[in-house]
Amino acid sequence: MHKRYTVQDIAKRAGVTAATVSMALNNKQGVSAETKQRIVRIANELGYIPNISARALVQQRTYTLGLFIPSSPSAFLDSYFSNILRGITEVATKAGYLVSIVYEDSVHEHLTYRVDGLILTELKGRDPYVDLFRKFKIPFVSMGKVNDTLPSVDIDTQGGIMQAVKYLVSLGHRKIGFIAGPPKYHYVVNRYRSFKKALHAHGLPLEADWMSVAPNSRAGGRQAVVRLLKRVRGAPTAFLVCTDLMTVGVIDGLKDLGLDVPHDVSVIGFDDAPYAELVQPPLTTIRQDVYLSGKYAARMLIDTLEGKQSTVSVTLPVRLVRRKSTSTANDSKIYT
Amino acid sequence: MHKRYTVQDIAKRAGVTAATVSMALNNKQGVSAETKQRIVRIANELGYIPNISARALVQQRTYTLGLFIPSSPSAFLDSYFSNILRGITEVATKAGYLVSIVYEDSVHEHLTYRVDGLILTELKGRDPYVDLFRKFKIPFVSMGKVNDTLPSVDIDTQGGIMQAVKYLVSLGHRKIGFIAGPPKYHYVVNRYRSFKKALHAHGLPLEADWMSVAPNSRAGGRQAVVRLLKRVRGAPTAFLVCTDLMTVGVIDGLKDLGLDVPHDVSVIGFDDAPYAELVQPPLTTIRQDVYLSGKYAARMLIDTLEGKQSTVSVTLPVRLVRRKSTSTANDSKIYT
DNA sequence: TTGTATGCGTTATCAA
DNA sequence: TTGATAACGCATACAA
Numbered sequence: 001m002h003k004r005y006t007v008q009d010i011a012k013r014a015g016v017t018a019a020t021v022s023m024a025l026n027n028k029q030g031v032s033a034e035t036k037q038r039i040v041r042i043a044n045e046l047g048y049i050p051n052i053s054a055r056a057l058v059q060q061r062t063y064t065l066g067l068f069i070p071s072s073p074s075a076f077l078d079s080y081f082s083n084i085l086r087g088i089t090e091v092a093t094k095a096g097y098l099v100s101i102v103y104e105d106s107v108h109e110h111l112t113y114r115v116d117g118l119i120l121t122e123l124k125g126r127d128p129y130v131d132l133f134r135k136f137k138i139p140f141v142s143m144g145k146v147n148d149t150l151p152s153v154d155i156d157t158q159g160g161i162m163q164a165v166k167y168l169v170s171l172g173h174r175k176i177g178f179i180a181g182p183p184k185y186h187y188v189v190n191r192y193r194s195f196k197k198a199l200h201a202h203g204l205p206l207e208a209d210w211m212s213v214a215p216n217s218r219a220g221g222r223q224a225v226v227r228l229l230k231r232v233r234g235a236p237t238a239f240l241v242c243t244d245l246m247t248v249g250v251i252d253g254l255k256d257l258g259l260d261v262p263h264d265v266s267v268i269g270f271d272d273a274p275y276a277e278l279v280q281p282p283l284t285t286i287r288q289d290v291y292l293s294g295k296y297a298a299r300m301l302i303d304t305l306e307g308k309q310s311t312v313s314v315t316l317p318v319r320l321v322r323r324k325s326t327s328t329a330n331d332s333k334i335y336t
Numbered sequence: 337m338h339k340r341y342t343v344q345d346i347a348k349r350a351g352v353t354a355a356t357v358s359m360a361l362n363n364k365q366g367v368s369a370e371t372k373q374r375i376v377r378i379a380n381e382l383g384y385i386p387n388i389s390a391r392a393l394v395q396q397r398t399y400t401l402g403l404f405i406p407s408s409p410s411a412f413l414d415s416y417f418s419n420i421l422r423g424i425t426e427v428a429t430k431a432g433y434l435v436s437i438v439y440e441d442s443v444h445e446h447l448t449y450r451v452d453g454l455i456l457t458e459l460k461g462r463d464p465y466v467d468l469f470r471k472f473k474i475p476f477v478s479m480g481k482v483n484d485t486l487p488s489v490d491i492d493t494q495g496g497i498m499q500a501v502k503y504l505v506s507l508g509h510r511k512i513g514f515i516a517g518p519p520k521y522h523y524v525v526n527r528y529r530s531f532k533k534a535l536h537a538h539g540l541p542l543e544a545d546w547m548s549v550a551p552n553s554r555a556g557g558r559q560a561v562v563r564l565l566k567r568v569r570g571a572p573t574a575f576l577v578c579t580d581l582m583t584v585g586v587i588d589g590l591k592d593l594g595l596d597v598p599h600d601v602s603v604i605g606f607d608d609a610p611y612a613e614l615v616q617p618p619l620t621t622i623r624q625d626v627y628l629s630g631k632y633a634a635r636m637l638i639d640t641l642e643g644k645q646s647t648v649s650v651t652l653p654v655r656l657v658r659r660k661s662t663s664t665a666n667d668s669k670i671y672t
Numbered sequence: 673t674t675g676t677a678t679g680c681g682t683t684a685t686c687a688a
Numbered sequence: 689t690t691g692a693t694a695a696c697g698c699a700t701a702c703a704a
Binding site for chain 4: 342343344354355357358359362364386387389390391392393394395
């Protein structure tokens with residue numbers, strides 16, 4: 001690249017000093033309109049770009065946001081991170097921030113001097129990192145609520161699951177089971193709790209037997225539903241499943257047992273992953289807009305970094321997408 | 337965070353000067369073993385972490401790698417970026433580098449002072465950015481070969497497609513068509529060229545009519561195959577498709593025409609996207625290891641940044657994954 | 673083998 | 689409203 005101009009270069013040409021240039025370019029008060037105009041013009045002509053490192057050094061800030069990702073993210077298979085990253089990066093860029101990836105393994109190296117704040121994903125129940133970040137006083141926003149005091153971007157899990165259960169009830173289902181992922185994750189227990197509330201709201205029974213836990217994977221879903229149906233009599237005619245990924249496995253498992261989706265059993269997933277409409281049958285699922293979540297998270301984090309008043313938490317809407325994995329209740333087959 | 341120690345702090349405690357500390361910590365020659373040992377010990381005790389901004393300022397380097405992503409990446413639906421990012425970040429972190437995301441829209445802001453080098457994805461035919469980066473003298477490694485002189489990490493497209501065609505031939509197919517994505521992308525023309533070569537190697541005819549171009553999307557695949565089969569007589573019994581995503585659409589389109597995959601027509605995809613084994617039928621496809629590609633790219637870029645001898649390009653193997661979208665040739669239906 | 677001096681480019685403080 | 693000066697933390701050239 002040709003030459004990298006500095007405030008000095010601009011100062012010289014504008015017949016002022018570097019300090020004035022700095023003030024002018026940063027819209028500080030105390031610079032006359034004319035000189036400011038002149039300085040800005042010269043800066044543009046020269047294609048001046050400030051040296052972030054120098055600014056960072058004096059201001060003790062890096063102007064970069066970190067996206068914190070657990071080492072073995074369970075959501076890696078789908079496009080969760082692509083989307084969240086796009087949302088974050090879009091608003092961060094506009095605000096002059098860079099977005100960096102921080103993996104669990106390397107938190108310590110990056111904690112100091114590399115990022116001004118973090119956006120946290122896939123938090124676990126008692127997450128040691130939350131404590132670490134608080135101790136280090138590094139600002140963060142969590143994707144998914146941790147507790148009521150910590151800043152977070154959450155989705156309306158409750159509302160989404162309420163829609164799903166309501167829809168199942170409208171199809172005649174009264175016995176609804178739940179297939180859960182690992183309960184160490186916040187989002188998993190949130191989804192389960194919401195499920196319980198939704199059942200209650202509809203006056204439906206909650207049978208402990210109708211719940212099954214497994215890893216968040218296709219194999220997990222399969223295994224969970226097979227185990228459940230083998231041990232239970234008077235089984236559910238419908239299942240709410242923790243994630244779309246597990247839902248695919250649940251459909252496998254049902255098929256193993258000679259049960260057809262949606263003819264014999266209805267299933268509803270969560271997330272609306274890209275493959276949700278690709279699989280057979282296309283999944284009825286609760287869609288969340290991860291891209292939008294990313295934008296909110298970045299906005300909130302940047303606001304707090306810049307000392308602006310920021311909402312401590314937002315809850316974004318979700319909506320039920322009706323596809324082919326659900327139909328009217330049909331007890332005949334299950335009861336044999 | 338408690339206190340951030342500097343080289344000064346260490347120097348004071350070690351009874352030496354900051355310069356010596358710097359040299360010791362960076363393994364430069366000219367520091368006695370004892371003092372070096374002492375300095376290192378103190379640094380560890382204090383939990384010293386160097387201030388990257390200060391270092392960057394003096395060395396004119398940022399110690400961050402940029403992953404350059406087009407604004408509307410066609411591969412966004414699948415986990416391409418998640419995987420590549422993971423590969424890049426793993427090796428970058430170990431080498432002390434941070435990885436940042438650079439979107440097309442914001443290249444200019446980030447070009448200077450924010451990244452030391454770039455890893456390029458989804459390059460187009462005459463990519464203006466390549467010229468820009470060369471003009472700015474910013475080192476880069478491209479995912480997918482641009483030309484013979486520019487550093488790149490590529491996959492053995494030729495080998496993979498050869499395997500695929502060979503497999504189809506072994507199943508009795510002699511009339512093989514090709515469904516292509518937008519020819520502005522390098523990878524698309526690479527795949528098509530390899531296809532032509534593979535046909536030639538097996539003495540198979542290449543009919544211009546058996547090729548169809550469409551956007552890299554599910555709808556694109558569907559549309560491409562339907563158009564092709566409507567205008568052509570004596571149609572192919574098998575298709576090679578540019579991406580798994582389009583392959584899903586091709587299967588849709590075939591079904592529209594009353595054709596079953598794999599009974600009537602065989603199809604082979606490319607990439608082995610996460611959903612490749614989730615769809616019906618599970619796709620036979622050419623698998624590439626994007627994660628590994630990311631690791632190589634990061635390694636190469638860091639080597640060049642640090643002045644080490646680096647390979648200008650590597651070609652990683654791919655392999656044919658046989659699933660259910662292919663079977664023995666069956667002309668009966670098509671010919672009616 | 674170690675110390676001294678200097679500069680990287682910016683912002684901030686204070687004086688003019 | 690502007691200028692002079694210092695400081696951020698580190699690395700390096702050169703002197704001791």
